Amino acid sequence: MAFKIIIPARYASTRLPGKPLLDIAGKPMIQHVYERAIESLATEVIIATDDKRIKQIAENFDAKVCMTKADHPSGTDRLAEVATLYHFDDDDIIINVQGDEPCLPAQLINQVANDLIQHPEADMATLYSPIKLEKQVFDPNIVKVITDQQGYALTFSRAPIPWLRDHFQKENPLPSKLPHKRHIGLYGYRASFLKQYAELIPCDLEQAESLEQLRALYHGKKIHLTEAKIDPGHGVDTAEDLTLARTLLGQ
Numbered sequence: 001m002a003f004k005i006i007i008p009a010r011y012a013s014t015r016l017p018g019k020p021l022l023d024i025a026g027k028p029m030i031q032h033v034y035e036r037a038i039e040s041l042a043t044e045v046i047i048a049t050d051d052k053r054i055k056q057i058a059e060n061f062d063a064k065v066c067m068t069k070a071d072h073p074s075g076t077d078r079l080a081e082v083a084t085l086y087h088f089d090d091d092d093i094i095i096n097v098q099g100d101e102p103c104l105p106a107q108l109i110n111q112v113a114n115d116l117i118q119h120p121e122a123d124m125a126t127l128y129s130p131i132k133l134e135k136q137v138f139d140p141n142i143v144k145v146i147t148d149q150q151g152y153a154l155t156f157s158r159a160p161i162p163w164l165r166d167h168f169q170k171e172n173p174l175p176s177k178l179p180h181k182r183h184i185g186l187y188g189y190r191a192s193f194l195k196q197y198a199e200l201i202p203c204d205l206e207q208a209e210s211l212e213q214l215r216a217l218y219h220g221k222k223i224h225l226t227e228a229k230i231d232p233g234h235g236v237d238t239a240e241d242l243t244l245a246r247t248l249l250g251q
Contacts, residue, residue, distance in 0.1 A: 002043050002093070003041070003042055003043065003092075003093035003094070003095055003113040003188070004042055004043060004044040004045070004046070004088070004092060004093070004094050004095070005037045005040065005042040005044070005045045005046070005094075005095045005096075005097050005109065006045075006046050006047075006048050006066075006078075006079045006082050006083075006094055006095070006096060006097075007030070007033055007034065007037060007045070007046070007047045007048065007096075007097050007098070007099050008048045008049070008075035008078045008079060008096065008098065008099060009030050009033075009047055009048065009049045009051075009054050009058075009099035010049070010050065010051070010075075010099070011050075011051035011053060011054055012051075013100075015237060015238055015239075016236070016237075016238070016239065016242065018053075019099070019100055019236065020049075020054050020057075020099045020100070021053065021054065021057055022236075022242060024102055024242075024245055024246050024249050025246065025249045025250045028057050029099070029100065029102050029236065029245075030047065030054060030057065030058060030099055031057075031058075031061050031063075032102035032103075032249065033097060033098075033099055033100075033101055033102050033104070034047065034058070034061065034063050036097070036101070036102070036103075036104050036105070036106055036109075037097050037106070037109065039106035040095075040106040040107075040109040040110050040113075041106075041109075041110050041113070042095065042109070042113075044064070045063070045064065046064050046065070046066050046082060046086075047063050047064065047065045047066070047099075048065075048066045048068050048078050048079065048081075048082045049065065049066075049067065049068065050067065050068050050069060050070040050072075050078075052067075055067060066082045066085060066086070068081045068082065068085075069081060073202060073212075074212035074215075075096060075098060075212065076096065076187070076189075076194070076197055076212050077197070077198055077212075079094060079096055079189070079194055080194040080195060080197055080198035081198070083191045083194045083195060084195060084198075088191040088194075089191060090190065090191055090192035090195075091190060091191070091192065092190070092191040093113055093116055093117065093188060093189070093190060093191075094189050094190070094191055094194060095109055095112055095113055095186070095187070095188050096186070096187040096188070096189070097109060097186065098185055098186070098235070100235050100236045100237065101185075101186070101232075101233065101235050101236075102233075102236065102245055102249060103232075103233025103234050103235075103245060103248055103249065104186065104232060104233050104235075105230055105231075105232070105233060107229065107230055108127060108184070108186060108228055108229070108230065108232055109186065111127065111226065111228070111229055112125050112126065112127060112186055112187070112188040113125075113188055115188065115224060115226050116188040116189075116190070116224070119224045121222060122152070122222050122223065122224040123189070123190070123193045123216060123221040123222050123223065124187055124188065124189050124193065124213070124216060124221065124222070124223040124224070125187070125188040125223070125224045125225070125226075126153075126183065126184065126185070126186060126187050126188070126213070126223060126224075126225055127183075127184040127186055127225060127226060127227070127228045127232070128145050128147075128181040128182060128183055128184060128225050128226075128227060128228065129181070129182050129184060129227065129228045129231075129232065130178070130180075130181060130182070130227070131144070131178050131180040131181065131182045132178065134174055134178075136180075136182065137160045137174075137178065137180050138160050140158040141158075141237060141238075142158075142182055143156055143157070143158055143182070143183040143185070143211060144156065144157055144158070144159070144160065144161050144180055144181060144182065144183065145181050145182075145183040145225060146161055146162060146181070147181070147225055150224075151224050151225050151226060152222055152223065152224055152225075153213070153217060153222075153223040153224075153225060155214075155217065156183055156209070156211050156213055156214060156217075157209060158209055158210075158211070160180070161180070162179060162180070164179075181225075183225075184228055184232045185235070186232070187213070193221070197215070197216065197221075200215055200216070200219045202215055203215055203218040203219075205218055206218065233248075234248060
């Protein structure tokens with residue numbers, strides 16, 4: 001199983017400026033992400049950034065870095081530029097490991113790559129995990145996904161989908177087993193799709209929800225999902241997330 005990893009890393013984060021360089025257990029966050037990536041079966045790992053501070057820090061721990069444009073609307077657009085600059089073959093498999101996932105297990109990276117290999121008709125592959133807590137259903141920071149019977153995405157949303165009419169409207173207790181699926185933002189693509197994606201016009205749905213995968217669905221692309229085989233760890237979006245990551249990683 002051959003695949004490459006690209007880690008998009010932006011300095012300008014609204015909630016946590018300079019997020020990739022924030023210290024966790026004596027290392028910048030981006031280093032933890034890189035270390036998780038090289039634990040996978042990937043044949044190459046590249047950090048993609050538009051910021052020289054991130055580039056310098058990454059090179060200090062011997063990572064390969066690709067400087068990209070600063071005006072990309074999404075991490076996927078940044079990956080598309082890297083795929084073009086490195087002249088990747090169309091059938092190369094690229095895994096997008098986001099730069100704010102310092103606890104992401106390498107096993108899940110391998111799972112996404114393998115799923116894309118097993119589904120040649122899919123343009124993208126990603127993961128989900130079952131939602132078990134009611135508060136997560138209504139949390140807009142937790143993206144929900146609905147799939148068809150073959151595991152292909154029908155839609156993604158920050159809203160509580162599916163909407164349980166007989167429970168939400170009538171204030172009945174929620175069922176003991178919730179049907180909701182939490183999307184885990186780990187993506188796999190073929191390089192040929194990445195090059196196409198950069199040419200797709202952003203759609204209203206993508207911009208309204210701030211979910212780049214909706215652009216792919218809007219243009220008729222197919223996204224396959226499998227349930228994460230192990231816990232995906234904890235991403236860092238807020239100061240509270242950062243505190244938890246520091247606890248989990250021993251700071």
